[in-house]
Amino acid sequence: xxxxxxxxxxxxxxxxxxxxxxxxxxxxxxxxxxxxxxxxxxxxxxxxxxxxxxxxxxxxxxxxxxxxxxxxxxxxxxxxxxxxxxxxxxxxxxxxxxxxxxxxxxxxxxxxxxxxxxxxxxxxxxxxxxxxxxxxxxxxxxxxxxxxxxxxxxxxxxxxxxxxxxxxxxxxxxxxxxxxxxxxxxxxxxxxxxxxxxxxxxxxxxxxxxxxxxxxxxxxxxxxxxxxxxxxxxxxxxxxxxxxxxxxxxxxxxxxxxxxxxxxxxxxxxxxxxxxxxxxxxxxxxxxxxxxxxxxxxxxxxxxxxxxxxxxxxxxxxxxxxxxxxxxxxxxxxxxxxxxxxxxxxxxxxxxxxxxxxxxxxxxxxxxxxxxxxxxxxxxxxxxxx
Numbered sequence: 001x002x003x004x005x006x007x008x009x010x011x012x013x014x015x016x017x018x019x020x021x022x023x024x025x026x027x028x029x030x031x032x033x034x035x036x037x038x039x040x041x042x043x044x045x046x047x048x049x050x051x052x053x054x055x056x057x058x059x060x061x062x063x064x065x066x067x068x069x070x071x072x073x074x075x076x077x078x079x080x081x082x083x084x085x086x087x088x089x090x091x092x093x094x095x096x097x098x099x100x101x102x103x104x105x106x107x108x109x110x111x112x113x114x115x116x117x118x119x120x121x122x123x124x125x126x127x128x129x130x131x132x133x134x135x136x137x138x139x140x141x142x143x144x145x146x147x148x149x150x151x152x153x154x155x156x157x158x159x160x161x162x163x164x165x166x167x168x169x170x171x172x173x174x175x176x177x178x179x180x181x182x183x184x185x186x187x188x189x190x191x192x193x194x195x196x197x198x199x200x201x202x203x204x205x206x207x208x209x210x211x212x213x214x215x216x217x218x219x220x221x222x223x224x225x226x227x228x229x230x231x232x233x234x235x236x237x238x239x240x241x242x243x244x245x246x247x248x249x250x251x252x253x254x255x256x257x258x259x260x261x262x263x264x265x266x267x268x269x270x271x272x273x274x275x276x277x278x279x280x281x282x283x284x285x286x287x288x289x290x291x292x293x294x295x296x297x298x299x300x301x302x303x304x305x306x307x308x309x310x311x312x313x314x315x316x317x318x319x320x321x322x323x324x325x326x327x328x329x330x331x332x333x334x335x336x337x338x339x340x341x342x343x344x345x346x347x348x349x350x351x352x353x354x355x356x357x358x359x360x361x362x363x364x365x366x367x368x369x370x371x372x373x374x375x376x377x378x379x380x381x382x383x384x385x386x
Contacts, residue, residue, distance in 0.1 A: 002027050003291045006060045008051050009070025010039035012338040012348065013267050013283075016275065018042030020284035026291055030070075031060045038338045039070070054078030061087045068244060068290045069266055072100050073146055090193075090290035091265060095240040099265045101144045103174040112239055114232055115259050117251075119176035122166065129159070135177045141165060144172045153210045179259060181251035185219050186270035189233035190245045190285045190295055197237055198285060198295040200278065202229050205249070205270050206386065211346050213382055214368055215307040217273045217300065218359070221252065228258050236263070245286040247271060269309070269348070274298070276334045276353040277305035304359040308371045310337075312347035313380045320349070326374045327352050330367070361386060 002025045007014045010032025018039070021028050027044040030037075031051060040046050045063060049056030052075040061067060066088045076093060083093055098108040103121045110116055120131050121144075132139060141162065143152030152171070155178065156162045166173065184207060188200040201218040221229075233248060247268025249261040271282035280288075280296035288295055310320075310327075319337075328335050330352075337350040354367050365385045372381045 003066070004029060004044075004064040005287070005291065006031065006057075006064035006067040007039065007043075007070050008057060008060070008067060008074060010034075010037035010043070010046065011070055012038045012340075014039035014070040015042055015338060016267070016272075016281075016336070017283045017287060020281060020287050023284065024287055024291065024293065026287055027064075029060060029063050031056050036341050038340065041339065052078075054082065058082055058087075066090055066290055068286070069096075072096065072265055074100075076100060091240075091242050091244045091246075095242045096265055098240075099263050102142050102262070103144050103172075105263055106174065106176070109236075109260050109263070112235060114235065115257065117176045117179050117259055117261075119174060122173040122175055128162070132159075132162075132175070135175070138178045140176045140178050142174045142176070144174050179251045179253065179261075181259075182254050183219065183221075183252040184261070185221070185229065185250040185252055185258075186215070186268065187229050187233055187248050187250070188245060188268060188271035188274065188282045188285075188298075189237055189248065190282070190289050190298075191237040191242045192289045192295050193243055193292045195238070196295050197234055198298045199230050199233050200271060200274060200282065200298045201300055202226055203270055203273065204386070206382075206384065208382060208384070209346070211311065212269050212309055213311070214309065215270050215273055216364055216386060217277060217305045217307070220359075220361075222256075225252065225256065225258060232258070232260060244289045245271075245282050272336070272351050273305045273307040273353050275336065277302055277355055302355040302357065304356045304364065305353055306356065306364055306367050306371075307351055307353045308368060308375075309348055310335075310350040310352065310375055312343035312345055312349055313376055315344050317342055320375075323375055324350075327371060330354060330370065332356070 004027045007030045010030040015038035029045045030039045030043045031047045033050050047056050099105045106119045139156050141154040141156050184205045186205050187202045190198045203215050203217040204219040205215050206213050245267050247264040251259040267282050274281040277300050332355040335352045
């Protein structure tokens with residue numbers, strides 16, 4: 001008898017679970033706002049409702065054995081009432097609770113003894129100057145809830161810019177020091193019901209305007225730095241008693257220190273390379289973990305891989321068939337198109353992964369430039385190649 005798995009959220013992260021679900025005999029049922037959302041096409045059944053609609057989630061629970069999450073924009077208090085009635089959530093709500101608010105997440109990481117940037121919750125105006133004086137400008141301002149792909153994150157150069165944002169917003173904010181990192185890193189980790197942990201290779205990521213442009217696997221870091229990152233993942237997963245996949249974003253500083261930036265309690269953009277470059281993708285690993293199946297091998301089966309996000313750069317409706325065909329002609333490439341019907345600047349429409357036989361940074365740079373030159377008009381091509 002197949003497992004019936006409910007997913008709160010029907011975007012591309014849920015859609016990319018489709019092939020693994022077929023392989024493992026898992027039936028997917030999604031709760032998602034629109035019939036045009038990507039995962040509707042691969043789901044056995046769909047409930048069309050906002051992801052924070054707990055009444056819809058109660059209906060979802062009647063159709064499945066376990067409920068998991070594609071995104072973290074849920075109403076935890078309302079879901080806890082369902083959990084008390086016996087609904088099985090994986091990861092458990094207790095594991096999500098300290099992670100959904102970014103200030104509370106920072107506090108949790110700090111209290112675990114994990115290395116994080118200096119931070120504070122935005123207090124009243126009278127306290128800001130003294131607190132920021134300890135950090136110095138620029139600082140990073142983050143919405144405590146519902147920020148993603150650069151939304152709700154601001155690099156603040158001075159008090160004037162800070163006041164302009166906070167005086168025109170009802171949002172609660174986290175303020176943290178600006179870290180002059182040399183690399184942004186990420187790691188995908190999974191923990192099973194039985195406490196088994198599997199970790200994917202650490203990767204280097206590159207962001208523009210706080211949106212990920214590309215990912216390079218594996219990251220070029222020292223053995224000691226890699227071991228430190230893996231130790232962070234183990235400590236976090238075990239402390240939370242987490243079940244499923246999560247993504248950990250990190251900074252590498254000029255003096256070689258590792259700092260934890262953010263935790264995403266779900267599959268993550270930095271792990272998309274695993275669909276083509278690893279024996280077991282992060283999506284299959286997540287299904288295995290939440291369905292009480294054994295975890296599987298996460299190692300690369302190539303020397304290195306490059307994943308480039310295909311981001312919207314205009315407001316239009318197009319399937320970009322010409323560019324997609326040119327991208328598919330790149331040797332050792334796979335194009336993943338999410339089937340979204342509308343493009344807008346910064347929206348993730350798809351991604352491409354290219355497998356390389358050698359871990360050669362000149363080859364990586366060439367591939368990224370080739371992909372961006374095909375996908376973007378000249379003025380939108382990044383000028384910051386690795």
